[in-house]
């Protein structure tokens with residue numbers, strides 16, 4: 705399972721990248737606003753920092769406008785995945801960009817039929833928002849299972865990128881279903897490392913080791 709960081713904070717991305725476990729980055733207009741950075745500037749920096757796909761979202765709502773923005777974004781670097789919303793214009797744009805060999809992440813997916821449409825449009829990634837479905841009392845993970853089944857039925861190459869991930873439990877459930885990618889805020893990714901028994905084990909091993917008076921190097 706690939707791990708993407710859902711953030712536009714350079715320091716957080718740099719720290720995660722140094723773990724060797726970061727496969728890509730996703731941004732959206734809200735995350736750019738939160739970073740306080742210039743969009744094109746920060747995306748350019750991220751695309752240099754991380755080798756894997758970096759999602760950058762268009763904001764136009766019509767196909768021509770989306771294409772104009774996408775043309776600017778895809779010029780930034782080869783690892784840019786243009787993010788488009790799951791609308792008829794978004795999918796038309798997806799089809800065109802995918803045909804040109806540009807990676808496309810179709811975002812704001814809330815139903816399996818929407819995911820089916822995105823796959824038919826040649827999306828590289830489909831982003832179902834599990835947390836936002838949970839927020840309105842609909843089980844987000846059921847959507848991931850449904851998409852997995854549909855994509856496997858037809859051998860679609862579109863990768864399921866689980867988004868709106870809010871906790872390590874979301875990551876675990878997505879991995880059990882066989883989602884291809886998950887994107888999460890850096891804090892959630894760091895939480896995955898933690899277990900109180902790991903910390904307690906290190907403390908007791910260290911205490912016993914010190915009592916031996918030995919050194920390894």
Ligand code: G3P
Nearest residue numbers: 710732835836867868869
């Ligand atoms: O990148 C889109 C998605 O991950 C947003 O998450 O927590 O704002 O629903 P959230």
